[in-house]
Amino acid sequence: MTLDQLYHQIQKKKSFLCVGLDVDLEKIPAHLLQEDDPIFAFAKAIIDATHDLCVAYKPNTAFFEAYGVKGWQSLEKIIKYLNENYPDHFTIADAKRGDIGNTSTRYAKAFFEQLNFDSVTIAPYMGKDGVEPFLAFKDKYAILLALTSNAGAYDYQTLTADALPVYQQVLKTASQYKNSDRLMYVVGATKAEYLKEIRQIVPDSFLLVPGVGAQGGSLEEVYKYGANDRVGLLVNSSRGILYASQEEDFEDAARAEAFELQQAMEALLD
Numbered sequence: 001m002t003l004d005q006l007y008h009q010i011q012k013k014k015s016f017l018c019v020g021l022d023v024d025l026e027k028i029p030a031h032l033l034q035e036d037d038p039i040f041a042f043a044k045a046i047i048d049a050t051h052d053l054c055v056a057y058k059p060n061t062a063f064f065e066a067y068g069v070k071g072w073q074s075l076e077k078i079i080k081y082l083n084e085n086y087p088d089h090f091t092i093a094d095a096k097r098g099d100i101g102n103t104s105t106r107y108a109k110a111f112f113e114q115l116n117f118d119s120v121t122i123a124p125y126m127g128k129d130g131v132e133p134f135l136a137f138k139d140k141y142a143i144l145l146a147l148t149s150n151a152g153a154y155d156y157q158t159l160t161a162d163a164l165p166v167y168q169q170v171l172k173t174a175s176q177y178k179n180s181d182r183l184m185y186v187v188g189a190t191k192a193e194y195l196k197e198i199r200q201i202v203p204d205s206f207l208l209v210p211g212v213g214a215q216g217g218s219l220e221e222v223y224k225y226g227a228n229d230r231v232g233l234l235v236n237s238s239r240g241i242l243y244a245s246q247e248e249d250f251e252d253a254a255r256a257e258a259f260e261l262q263q264a265m266e267a268l269l270d
Helices: 003-013 030-034 038-050 068-085 101-114 128-135 151-155 166-174 189-201 219-226 250-269
Strands: 017-021 056-059 090-097 119-122 141-147 183-187 207-209 233-237
Touching (some): 017 038, 017 090, 017 250, 030 038, 038 068, 056 233, 068 090, 090 101, 101 119, 141 189, 166 183, 166 189, 183 189, 189 207, 189 219, 207 219, 233 250
Parallel strands (some): 017 056, 017 233, 090 119, 119 141, 141 183, 183 207, 207 233
């Protein structure tokens, strides 16, 4: 998917919602545990219930890796199902990879060629040679961790280095990488007050914004300070949608939560 196509979907659906697929077998409805592949069965039901309300899906790979080979097979089935049935959705492998060049290239091949995701999240700590290999794939995107929504973000990301907070150094440096037009950035919704400064550094980039809902982030604040003239936001919700109900009505409950967010986004876009 190109960025123009993503923007078209945002306009068409009046939504910049990304649904996080963090599938936890301890939280899904009990009746699904009787399925041959309960992880896939749950994710498929969520996708079918919400696809017209969102523009992106973000499986967190840890929730699949935790179940070994079977979990990875479920992830393969999910991304194949998305690509075959809902190809107008932007797909994000939330894997938070990042290593030296040849290893990063292998990670990129895994997610871009074998699994056929549109993008993958990247940790920037190892610098250029940990990021640029992901940017070498045409029409694929790397989403760099910039300022995350967790409490531990203050341990490093907001510390000052050369008169700038580290997260701003990350943004400034990464924007000079080869093929940096294929970079997006993670900025937590709980850090909405920083978005104005972030937009001064990366005015045109898409921002992936977790933390709205369960973590207490404000959608209105995120849009006020983070939107650009092409919206430039993918606001993620995971737990709030996935586990709105743990009963047999879980699909309807998930859709209701997604619809509420989509309606709030439509009001902001209007």
